[in-house]
Amino acid sequence: MDREPNTRLADLFGLAGWSKGELARLVNRQAAAMGHPQLATDTSRVRRWIDTGETPRDPVPKVLAALFTERLGRVVTIEDLGFGRSGRAGRKQATDGLPWPPERTAAVLTEFTGMDLMLNRRGLVGAGAALAAGSALSSAMHDWLHTDPALAADAPRFDDPFDYNSIDQIGYDRYEAAPVGSQEIDALERSVEVFRAWDAARGGGLQRKAVVGQLNEVGGMLAYRHPEHLQRRLWGVAANLAVLAGWMSHDVGLEPTAQKYFVIAAHAAREGGDRPRAGEALSRAARQMVHLGRPDDALDLMKLAKSGSGAETLPRTRAMLCTIEAWAQASKGQGQAMRRTLGEAEELFVADRGDVPPPSWMQMFDAADLHGMQALAFRTLAEHDPRAAKIAQAHAKQALRLRDNGRQRSQIFDYLSLASACFIGNDPEQADRYARLALVSIKENSSHRTWDRLREMYRLTGRYANYATIQDLREEIQRVMPKAKNKGLGPGIGPVGSNLRV
Numbered sequence: 001m002d003r004e005p006n007t008r009l010a011d012l013f014g015l016a017g018w019s020k021g022e023l024a025r026l027v028n029r030q031a032a033a034m035g036h037p038q039l040a041t042d043t044s045r046v047r048r049w050i051d052t053g054e055t056p057r058d059p060v061p062k063v064l065a066a067l068f069t070e071r072l073g074r075v076v077t078i079e080d081l082g083f084g085r086s087g088r089a090g091r092k093q094a095t096d097g098l099p100w101p102p103e104r105t106a107a108v109l110t111e112f113t114g115m116d117l118m119l120n121r122r123g124l125v126g127a128g129a130a131l132a133a134g135s136a137l138s139s140a141m142h143d144w145l146h147t148d149p150a151l152a153a154d155a156p157r158f159d160d161p162f163d164y165n166s167i168d169q170i171g172y173d174r175y176e177a178a179p180v181g182s183q184e185i186d187a188l189e190r191s192v193e194v195f196r197a198w199d200a201a202r203g204g205g206l207q208r209k210a211v212v213g214q215l216n217e218v219g220g221m222l223a224y225r226h227p228e229h230l231q232r233r234l235w236g237v238a239a240n241l242a243v244l245a246g247w248m249s250h251d252v253g254l255e256p257t258a259q260k261y262f263v264i265a266a267h268a269a270r271e272g273g274d275r276p277r278a279g280e281a282l283s284r285a286a287r288q289m290v291h292l293g294r295p296d297d298a299l300d301l302m303k304l305a306k307s308g309s310g311a312e313t314l315p316r317t318r319a320m321l322c323t324i325e326a327w328a329q330a331s332k333g334q335g336q337a338m339r340r341t342l343g344e345a346e347e348l349f350v351a352d353r354g355d356v357p358p359p360s361w362m363q364m365f366d367a368a369d370l371h372g373m374q375a376l377a378f379r380t381l382a383e384h385d386p387r388a389a390k391i392a393q394a395h396a397k398q399a400l401r402l403r404d405n406g407r408q409r410s411q412i413f414d415y416l417s418l419a420s421a422c423f424i425g426n427d428p429e430q431a432d433r434y435a436r437l438a439l440v441s442i443k444e445n446s447s448h449r450t451w452d453r454l455r456e457m458y459r460l461t462g463r464y465a466n467y468a469t470i471q472d473l474r475e476e477i478q479r480v481m482p483k484a485k486n487k488g489l490g491p492g493i494g495p496v497g498s499n500l501r502v
Contacts, residue, residue, distance in 0.1 A: 008082030110219030134297025203447030235272025279309030333384035368402035389425035
């Protein structure tokens with residue numbers, strides 16, 4: 001029976017630019033370095049992998065994943081290469097292999113974090129990858145997210161901890177996988193809070209590798225079957241760490257990597273039976289899309305995030321989801337829809353009586369965040385309707401009054417929203433004041449997103465360039481902007497362009 005070509009491998013092979021003979025030699029060399037000196041691959045075998053969809057035997061898929069990861073500067077998993085664990089290769093799959101079976105979530109998590117750590121060590125940035133469209137992601141995940149998880153399939157049997165059919169293939173470190181108890185999970189949950197606080201204060205750049213490493217370890221723990229209450233908590237830790245890894249990746253500009261982590265987080269949360277957490281993870285992917293100037297994709301993801309969160313979602317969580325949807329609507333200039341959605345967010349926020357403690361991942365969304373998101377939405381809408389600038393200013397000022405001292409990155413965003421709204425509202429004197437307040441602390445933050453928003457504010461200074469104070473401000477921004485980006489600051493627009501409405 002004729003087999004189908006492996007289109008996934010063919011596409012990546014074309015991007016890598018190797019010849020088939022060169023790839024065969026690299027496979028043999030890499031396999032020897034990984035402890036498999038007996039492996040002998042030739043050109044004809046590589047041709048069969050691509051042209052007829054032949055699936056190579058272990059450890060070749062893992063070797064290929066390592067080679068393509070290093071070559072392309074982004075994480076490439078075994079399934080990205082078209083080598084599915086079901087034994088069928090080359091067939092068209094849902095976007096990014098979604099949705100994978102429940103028993104695959106821990107394996108995908110561990111494999112992806114392992115590859116990401118390898119990239120971290122080699123200093124690669126993953127610029128060659130592309131983001132999946134929001135519509136493709138939501139279509140692939142819709143039915144899966146709306147079904148109940150089956151914890152029984154999450155892991156190998158407790159008395160047989162290693163599933164050799166999958167573990168050899170994905171590269172688990174056998175000495176690391178072990179059952180854990182409630183005290184270990186307590187410690188993991190506390191570590192999440194430490195990482196979350198650090199990210200809020202200083203941005204994602206400095207601790208991203210630590211979070212990815214911790215998530216990799218949790219993936220090994222999930223290779224065991226624990227009692228159900230512990231297994232659910234472990235899935236919760238995995239979801240929280242994956243969201244943090246995604247948010248930190250987004251914060252430093254690793255966009256395709258961030259999107260993958262958000263999807264992994266949604267899977268982990270759903271496996272643990274926490275549908276609201278799964279919806280919140282997808283909302284992070286939607287925020288990423290708005291930041292990158294793709295509001296239609298964001299709205300597709302928000303539709304799934306809201307519907308997939310389930311009836312048990314607390315009002316404050318639903319309010320947070322509404323603010324993201326409103327930001328996407330503002331990016332499209334849909335002022336009436338944006339105002340309606342923000343009104344719903346306000347009603348939900350005040351409806352939350354606090355009688356049910358919020359989950360740890362929602363404790364960051366407080367009144368300051370509500371006003372900060374409203375300021376961002378109205379500031380974004382002001383690009384289409386300048387009358388919205390005054391309302392943006394009011395919300396930004398209220399957010400700043402309410403901000404905790406440990407939320408430095410959010411404070412910078414508030415100052416930049418306020419300064420941008422003042423520029424749009426024809427108040428350059430106040431804009432200059434708030435822009436300089438943002439500059440005071442922006443140099444101490446590792447968040448690339450703060451620089452992205454600074455560039456957008458810089459673009460708005462162009463119409464006031466003949467003012468002496470604004471000219472001084474523009475010169476100071478050019479001095480403090482990271483050198484790699486500085487050359488993109490022309491007379492009126494930064495390198496990210498006007499599509500980034502943040």
